[in-house]
Amino acid sequence: xxxxxxxxxxxxxxxxxxxxxxxxxxxxxxxxxxxxxxxxxxxxxxxxxxxxxxxxxxxxxxxxxxxxxxxxxxxxxxxxxxxx
Numbered sequence: 001x002x003x004x005x006x007x008x009x010x011x012x013x014x015x016x017x018x019x020x021x022x023x024x025x026x027x028x029x030x031x032x033x034x035x036x037x038x039x040x041x042x043x044x045x046x047x048x049x050x051x052x053x054x055x056x057x058x059x060x061x062x063x064x065x066x067x068x069x070x071x072x073x074x075x076x077x078x079x080x081x082x083x084x
Contacts, residue, residue: 004081006079023066
């Protein structure tokens, strides 16, 4: 969605929410949440994707965030609108 000042892109998924204490940490380089699976702790991903998003959005003077919603998680970025 867009208004006169900015555009927002939001992506939602269904599934497990992000624990509140992890909300800020997920944007850090190499951050991984260890999840118990079959009695072992397993980490998924390499922890670079959200950090790359954070850096690109910051270079464009934008905002980024994530919020838990009913049934899943919503990631969003907001970028200043450029009108020529």
